[in-house]
Amino acid sequence: MNVQIMVIVHGKEHAHLIKILSEKTHALGGKWLNSKITHIDDYFAGLIKIEIESKSADKLIDQFKGLNINVETAKLDRIEQKKANQFILSIDAKDRFGLVNDISEVLGENDIKIESMECHRVGGADIGGIMFTSEFKILVADDFNKGELIESLQTISTDLVVDLQTPA
Template sequence: MKKQFIMTLMGPETPGLMRILAEKTHARQGIWLKSKISHLEGQCAGIIKIETDEQQVEALQQELKAVAGLQVVYPVAEDSAPSQSKELQLTIESRDRPGLIKDISNIFDGYDVSVTNLECHRFAVAEIGQSVFKGDFDLMTPADIDLDSLVAELEELDLRVIKNTVDG
């Protein structure tokens, strides 16, 4: 019988790290179902959903955990009831200021929106003499969300909001 588990990892970015993890998974008849790996400032962080034979799970987890320099965690997955939701992608641009992500997150919370992926950058713009924030947000929203109200509330923070994709 097949079993699936999630692995989160963090450690220094080293050449061949993904190859090592993939080889160890393959040696235990495992496959990566989904993965998201990011590198930033010499560090690597990721999350991988793995499937293998039930009798291989513990040995595979121990081998992956033993990779030098890598911190590995296997969060306990809880079954959750499927909810009616849809995916949304927003790009938010603004003059940078302290507390900006907190303010955006508070609005998302008020609409029961979950951030599934966030990539943000701050950079200086000489013409305005200030830093600018740009964030690309992948969101999971309730199916009945009032998208116009969400965007209007975000724009009240003096943000430029671009709706990239709405699924469904």
């Protein structure tokens, strides 16, 4: 019988780590159903949803732990995927303390789920200081009002530039 597990891995990057993780999964008959892997400097973090035979799940986790990385796991109940409306929300503004908090608060107040987010701070004399730039993939309800969200976000700061698009 197959089970689904969520595996969280993180630590200092090693050469070919993602390749090694996928090879170990494949060797035990498992398959990656979904994954998100990211790097910041030489540190990585990954979230991997794996389907594997029940008898092989513990062996796979032990093999992952043998790679000198941090590993956490959770067994998943099979859940039917609900169709959701996805948008890409881009926000640029002059950087300031608490900006991510303010944005996530507005999204929460509008019952919007953040599927993923990526934020950067970019500086330079030619742009007048430090700029905050971000991209959020968000999931919204069928009755979502695009205009209301943009208005709510623009109350955070007068220099906030908001762009909301459907994925290509």
